[in-house]
Amino acid sequence: MSWIVPLDIGLLMGLLLAWAVLALALGFRLLDFPDLTVEGSFPLGAAVFAVLHRTGVPMLLSIPCAMLAGGLAGALTGFLHVRFRLNKFLSGIIVIAIAYSLSLRIMGGSNIGLLGLSSVFDCVERLEESLPGGVHLWTALLLVGFLLVGSTLILGALATRTGLRLRVAGSNPNYARALGINVPANLVLGLAATNCLAALSGVLLAMHQGFADVGMGQGVLILALAAMTIGERLLPEKRLPFHAFVLVAAVVGSVAYQVVVAYAVRVGLAPTDLKLATAVMVLAVVALRVSRDGNLLSEVQQ
Amino acid sequence: MTKSDSILTVSNVTVTFSRWGQAVRAVRDLTLSLPRGQWVMLVGHNGSGKSTLLRAISGAIRPETGDIVLTGRSLTDMSASEIARSVFLVHQDPLMGTASTLTLFENLLVADHAAATANCSHKELLGKYVELLRPLGLADRLKQLAKTLSGGERQLLALLIGRLRPSPLMLLDEPLAALDPAKSELCIEQIRSMHAAGKTVVQVTHEPHLALRAGDRTVVLANGEIVYDAIGDDRSSEALRRFWGGV
Amino acid sequence: MGRLAKILGVIAVLTVVAIVVSKHAATPRGGKVVAIATLMAHPALDAVQRNLVKELERQGFVEGKNVRYVVRNANGQVQLASNIANELSAQGSDVIVAITTPMAQAVAKSARGPVVFAAVTDPVGAGLISSVDKGEVLITGTSDAWPYEDQLKLIRKITPAVKRLGVLYNPGEAASQFGIKEIRRFAPSLGFELIEGAASSTNDVYPVAQNLVGRVDALFLSSDNTVIGGVAAAVKVAVEHRIPLYVGDSGTVEKGGLAAVSVGYSELGTETGRLVARMLNGERSIPAVVARGSEVYLNKKAAELMGVSIPTEVLQSATKVYDEIAK
16 A cells, blocks of 8 residues: 555645656757756745735735746846856756845845745645545645646647747757748747746646745756656657657656655655665666667757 | 849858867858859768768858858858758658648748738638649648658658748759659759749759759859869869769 | 647646646555645754654664655745745645745645744744644644843853943844844843843944943854854954953854854754644644753853953853863
8 A cells, every 4th residue: 555655745746746757858859958947946936926916916816927937037037048148057046046145135035934825736635535545636636737738738838839949949040940930039939938937837736735945956957857868758759749759758657756756755765865866767768768879869950 | 143143152161170189171161152043953972071061051050260152142141941941951861851740731831931921811822732742733622731741752841842932042962862763853843943933953863864954053062172163064074073973 | 829829738738637636635644644844944944853853763763664654845945935935835744844934834835734933033923823832733843042031140140240231233134133023021039230232234333242241241153144144243342341242142152252052953953843743743732832941052262351350150060161262
């Protein structure tokens, strides 16, 4: 019986953090931008949401504001890169630092409690009280619903003319220029969009765990990178259109990674060994599927 | 030939590179004028300045001196998107002229200027693209990613994309370099129909046969200067051999 | 979609199995289960945990006999807090002890049984409870809020002539936001006139302290990681101008603070243990406990350099007296 609990928790956490993984994966695969900003936009989103929600702003207004804050962080990373020709990693690192201080300033402290305030999970949590064993079935279903709606919107947006231009700019910048596409503007726009998702992830986690903390972004980048890698190795890449593959792989990878983390926590691994255990598991998945790393992900563009 | 019916005028253009600290003059004081609708074969040894000239015309590099006038306007006065609407460059490397993570349909759609302005339905576009791809043998692969195509197939796609662009001037930098004979033939066919549709074409080639037979005009470059320029039947294999040594 | 379908299928089946099986989930073989969740390993927090177990043993809950501990540590990763909280809640333990503010919030959110938090500076501000004095159903705990009243009283005892008290703090820290409010509350009744100096980074400590010295009779550092980080600068200013510098924990006294009344984390663990025992015995609504400052630390060398003579009765009541200023 006990092995089922980590599965439940892993599913729940994986679905909550899937948005952050999506943000990283979309930046990585569609914009060809290894975007470190997620580590900053994640807690920034949570911070903005917590402050607004606690001062009485309705939840449904606080969430878009928080996403916008994350989006601005992403846009800043893109701007630093295209305007000042700053290295992609360095741009991200600078924005992480800015977002950290900004989160502290906005919250006026390191932590804001959200216990007792309304959240999107209120209705499902009430349903779960009747479920035995504390299984988060309804929360998970709600999160799957969010992801389905979100993915549909993202896929729809990527298929529009604007989306196509964005993808060309990411896939082959020289070619995009030949088509008259403004590559820098598209990069800034794309990073703004992906970091909105990272901020949303921060908001969802804050709501679920009942607090926003300035430290909650720490490790999100590593976690998202690991989840993305696992997802891409687990999925059959040829069966899906490229961007759909990226989306699904992010979600599947996020859940798979969190299930493993939950098992590691369950076993009661010493804190010092926990990170090693998850690292070993990522390596194991990568090593097992190394032969499958076909031309899709490794192809050198142009 | 008056200035008004010429689509491209290159006047006294010099392009200089810095290569390992040394100034290399790739194009020297070059002057060239192209009437609308002409198909020019551009030949020359490696390093003679062909690619550099094409890159300068497409706005990718800025000449040190001289002026390039495209459709009546100086290149320096045009915005990036205006240049993109006036000239389109197809590279020797097939991977450079397509977006690998987009499907064939999406690749065509994003380049299709007419479709963007005409507000066509999805179904109409599908029909149009299937018809365009059919002669290339790619009609059934409309929904596949461009990266699933072979190099030759991608070059065919790149040329088709060029056909859909609004630009009246097409620059083709050795488009047939990596292709097998069958694909080459299809590519030539593409260029021919592009030309027939009214586009002005500048095509770089290393094939002596093509240099002499295809197109309306042959221009030979050496050391960044035009050493031979002949139109139609005036082109002779003997002269070509003298200036280029290829025949 | 083959493999994807398989993966989703397995997840779906396992979730259904989880619901069915969990109905038959049995509480582990007799006795009580106490779950302990902490955010990180840290000398003070470890002391809380150790003394909690000791106190429960004194109350008759002996590990391995009639009580079992399940301990989880997030290793400093805040996103793991929720994971651990959910996992411990699903274990069906009799009491969950949550150490540190984020862990307490995550556990309070997910737990359905009794929760005892520990080492939370401001449980009301964190949204855990609505008031420190009233008991709340299923949740109680201990606060490690600094004993500001006791600290101010100590200042009065050692240097009765001080009227204007300069307080250095970083307005960006949650603990200081709480601390400055407490200091403002107690200062007037003890005859202090407050002059506040805001230092938003460690580098600001020196100029801000310099700026204060002409206008105050003594300096006081609140519970503030920024200012404590720059304490050497404050010590330098205090010694140069021969005015007393009061602080709030033993480590800072060792580094040159004149005196401090500190939270005893061992005692906090014992208090937490008492609350856990009451929960285990079936009590459900217990008021939270705020740590009493009990441990007085003094630095003789600092007193000499700052021109202060410490009364003998204070010296005798001290938990520890340092003779040198640590580098």
